[in-house]
Amino acid sequence: MTIGVTVAADEKTVDREELRTNLRRADAGVLVAVLAQLTGDPGVADRYAGKISFTPDPPEQVGATDPETHEGLVDDVIAALEGPRPPGALPFDDPGMFARVAPLALGTAVGDEYVGLLLEQGGFHPSQPVLPRTAKLPQGFxxxxxxxxxxxxxxxxxxxxxxxxxxxxxxxxxxxxxxxxxxxxxxxxxxxxxxxxxxxxxxxxxxxxxxxxxxxxxxxxxxxxxxxxxxxxxxxxxxxxxxxxxxxxxxxxxxxxxxxxxxxxxxxxxxxxxxxxxxPRWPELAGRETFGGVSIHSAEWDPALSLRGKKVAIIGAGCTAVQIVDACVDEVEHLTVFQRQPHWVAPRKRLTDDVPDHRRWLNAHVPFYANWIRLKSFWGTADNNYPVIVRDPEWAAEHLSISPANDVLLQMCLEYIDRVFGAGSELAKKVTPDFAPYGKRIIRDPGGYYAALARDHVDVEASEPARVNERGIVTQDGRQIDLDVIIYATGYHxxxxxxxxxxxxxxxxxxxxxxxxxxxxxxxxxxxxxxxxxxxxxxxxxxxxxxxxxxxxxxxxxxxxxxxxxxxxxxxxxxxxxxxxxxxxxxxxxxxxxxxxxxxxxxxxxxxxxxxxxxxxxxxxxxxxxxxxxxxxxxxxxxx
CATH class of the missing domain: 3.50.50.60 (FAD/NAD(P)-binding domain)
Incomplete structure (x- = not known):
């Protein structure tokens, strides 16, 4: 059996059982917000208040409830999709109604000052004009x-x-x-x-x-x-x-x-x-032009270049270097990472970065589901994160981190270092920065960067190269590293x-x-x-x-x-x-x-x-x- 789902002027027809199967896996908080939109009834939020809890799933707070309540919610959403749209339903453009349902969808309280911002960032309506549109620019402007x-x-x-x-x-x-x-x-x-x-x-x-x-x-x-x-x-x-x-x-x-x-x-x-x-910024490195192999800057990458079976060095440890190392570690014969300065690296929170099929289906077929998922992602990395960058003088006087909020991130990153490399190990010392998180742009591990640094065919040099010669790179302590390719992940001007x-x-x-x-x-x-x-x-x-x-x-x-x-x-x-x-x-x-x-x-x-x-x-x-x-x-x- 199919049901018709009408969004604006577009009609989408979906299978009822497929819809139910996917709604059962949906974020309960988001479903409440969607239901309020479909029915034009802000009281939906009151009926479900207290029945939904939230589980951190960075950067979102995922809403969940007991199976019976969730099944009832699914029934209500299906009924709303099958039924006619009452006055006041889609699109969601009522600030008062939004303020009532947003906390259930986003998982935290929402201050009144944020309502206009969130309506825009959720894509519920375009940026609202402030000055009157009573005059036009001249012809030919x-x-x-x-x-x-x-x-x-x-x-x-x-x-x-x-x-x-x-x-x-x-x-x-x-x-x-x-x-x-x-x-x-x-x-x-x-x-x-x-x-x-x-x-x-x-x-x-x-x-x-x-x-x-x-x-x-x-x-x-x-x-x-x-x-x-x-x-x-x-x-x-x-x-x-x-x-x-x-x-x-x-x-x-x-x-x-x-x-x-x-x-x-x-x-x-x-x-x-x-x-x-x-x-692209190339480093001032003696002998750089004399190298007999391939020298390439990450910003000028040649897609035809193969690293398979090659002896490779990468200079840099920022976001670009992290992504390249993660991507090529299984191809190269040997990799040397010249880490000019370590960055704080945050672990990947999920086992995989693949978006599950049910979410993509819901985004495509359930009105405004994608809007709320977008808004949850924004909210989870927005001003709730602001204390991480603000210095608490008393705290900073006695800690490497600059505030209690900043320290939460620091401890998470330290735990990741210890877990991968072993607490107190030489490699752990090499990759640990001497400044607070966010002092420079924090990096998200794509999933295999730290693990790559611990591989047998990967070496980490905790310094810049001393110079380059025809064969490769000479380290600060005078060792010769013969190479086929040197990758310069050294940023931009x-x-x-x-x-x-x-x-x-x-x-x-x-x-x-x-x-x-x-x-x-x-x-x-x-x-x-x-x-x-x-x-x-x-x-x-x-x-x-x-x-x-x-x-x-x-x-x-x-x-x-x-x-x-x-x-x-x-x-x-x-x-x-x-x-x-x-x-x-x-x-x-x-x-x-x-x-x-x-x-x-x-x-x-x-x-x-x-x-x-x-x-x-x-x-x-x-x-x-x-x-x-x-x-x-x-x-x-x-x-x-």
């Missing part, structure tokens, strides 16, 4: 977006939704940015896949809780396909310069195509969305647009303004650079939870509000006032001073600029970032 990664695509989608003409310019021949260009073995997403998507385009069919890069790239390509983004993209084109033209009150966009053709075009607004980790010639009013150069300590106001605004919103701006990355997509969506919402402010005021330009800029940066630095990144001086991290300032992460709670970007503070801005 155009936005140019630099980069077709997730940030550029998010900006494009919001422009399209607002009816604003836009163009994306990208140096590659496909969308995806990093996920298109990075193809090294084992490359994967280290943000939970259930959350790591755009809230306006949730993917419920991930095969892995932490998918490989190719699967995530396919997701981004699907977003481009569904929204016809390629019709607005100039591929194989590098943006060489952005120069402000005062007479036109527009940006002059200078580009060079792959065939060498140069072109000049103009835009009212530019959104640099190219990211700040694009240019922290560029922050330094490779693009950006000139604002009166020829002001952005690279000179920033020097080695870049900073920005809300929306990536910098004084003297009107109508420029830098997507991957300094201090715009979540450092304690969520993912890059959160910062991207917050940023893009703010940009749309700024453009609407321009329309309302009939302004041709918008830029931040210097005094507002200085005050905002001061606030960032004041709060940052209390975080782990300012109290782990031994941690070598790309978070810190050459001048010592933390320039990538923001130090605030996610809710504070979200609230502060709801609408522009007009007094902070100069509109002309």
């Amino acid at each position: 155009k936005v140019v977006i630099v980069g077709a990664g997730i940030a550029g695509m998010a900006a494009a989608l919001e422009c399209a939704a607002a009816g604003i003409d836009y163009e994306i310019i990208d140096r590659n021949d496909e969308v995806g940015g990093t996920w298109y260009t990075a193809v090294y073995p084992g490359i994967g997403v280290d943000t939970p896949s259930a959350y790591y998507s755009l809230s306006r385009d949730i993917n419920g069919d991930w095969t892995s809780y932490y998918p490989q890069g190719a699967e995530y790239q396919r997701y981004l390509e699907s977003v481009a396909d569904k929204n016809a983004l390629r019709d607005h993209i100039r591929f194989n084109t590098e943006v060489e310069a952005l120069w402000w033209d005062e007479k036109r009150t527009m940006w002059e966009v200078r580009t060079v195509a792959a065939d060498g053709t140069r072109e000049v075009s103009y835009a009212n607004v530019v959104v640099p969305a190219a990211g700040y980790l694009n240019r 922290l560029d922050f647009l330094s490779t693009v010639d950006i000139r604002g009013r009166d020829g002001l150069e952005l690279r000179e303004v920033w020097g080695d300590s870049p900073s920005a106001y809300r929306g990536g605004l910098v004084p003297g650079f009107p109508n420029m919103f830098i997507s991957s701006a300094p201090n715009y990355s979540p450092g304690h939870g969520a993912g890059h997509n959160f910062g991207v969506e917050v940023m893009v919402h703010y940009v749309m509000e700024c453009l609407q402010l321009m329309a309302l005021r009939g302004a041709a330009t918008l830029e931040v006032k210097p005094e507002a800029f200085d005050e905002y940066v001061r606030q960032i630095d004041d709060v940052m001073a209390q975080t782990v990144w300012c109290h782990t001086p031994t941690a070598h991290t790309y978070y810190r600029s050459g001048g010592g300032r933390i320039v990538t992460a923001f130090p605030f709670r996610l809710i504070e970032v979200w609230q502060s970007h709801r609408a522009p503070v007009e007094g902070d801005l100069e509109l002309r």
Whole structure:
């Protein structure tokens, strides 16, 4: 027997018994929320309150109840799916109702301040406009977006939704940015896949809780396909310069195509969305060019390169090195890991990262199930995790960790080290950092990294190489290691647009303004650079939870509000006032001073600029970032 399930204008027909079988394995808390949505009855939450308990299953709190109650819940959901939709049912857009059912779905209390944020991040409704949409931008107004990664695509989608003409310019021949260009073995997403998507385009069919890069790239390509983004993209084109033209009150966009053709075009607004980790960093290592084998940087991987049966060295111990080691350890004849500095490595919590079939089925066939699973993943790694990065002076005075919350993570990582390598062993000492967790980006073990380091054919050198010669690498203590391949997993230059010639009013150069300590106001605004919103701006990355997509969506919402402010005021330009800029940066630095990144001086991290300032992460709670970007503070801005 089949039943009809209607979601919006789409009708899906599924087998009743297949539905029941999968609902029996569903998260009970999520089912309550779905039932409330299907029926439009918030009292559902009251009926099931106290009957559902929650079991940690990082990053989520999985809801469960006794079999009889769960079976009744399944019956109610099936009945709701078969029956007509009452007024007030789908879509879920009632903040009061949401606040009643969210705690049962998410497994913890939800403060009132988070309701608007969670409705957006769950994809229950798009980002809500704040300023009145009573005025339009002038005819011919155009936005140019630099980069077709997730940030550029998010900006494009919001422009399209607002009816604003836009163009994306990208140096590659496909969308995806990093996920298109990075193809090294084992490359994967280290943000939970259930959350790591755009809230306006949730993917419920991930095969892995932490998918490989190719699967995530396919997701981004699907977003481009569904929204016809390629019709607005100039591929194989590098943006060489952005120069402000005062007479036109527009940006002059200078580009060079792959065939060498140069072109000049103009835009009212530019959104640099190219990211700040694009240019591979090769170490200054004596003799590097003399090696007779294969030298390759992880960012420039050749898919044709085989490591099978080879003697391989990898330099680095960050996320990239961890993924490569995990992926290739069974192929190589011998592997030497040059660990320049150990990282804290968190164990994989599940036996497998494969998403079970029943969850993928529920995501595909039960209305809003995928939305709640996404929201649980976000909530589990959001502000509940904030205490991990905030320093408790009394605690830090006597511990390596900076707070009790930080110490929980430290003890978990130490236990993992002891379990794999043996407490007090030489290898355990080599891989144990001397700074608090989160002092540099924490790494999730894909499942076999630590185990790989303990293999007989793997050696760990707890230092950088002394030099390279034709045969291989010479260690700090003078040993010769003969090699076939040297892999440089040594990261990227922290560029922050330094490779693009950006000139604002009166020829002001952005690279000179920033020097080695870049900073920005809300929306990536910098004084003297009107109508420029830098997507991957300094201090715009979540450092304690969520993912890059959160910062991207917050940023893009703010940009749309700024453009609407321009329309309302009939302004041709918008830029931040210097005094507002200085005050905002001061606030960032004041709060940052209390975080782990300012109290782990031994941690070598790309978070810190050459001048010592933390320039990538923001130090605030996610809710504070979200609230502060709801609408522009007009007094902070100069509109002309």
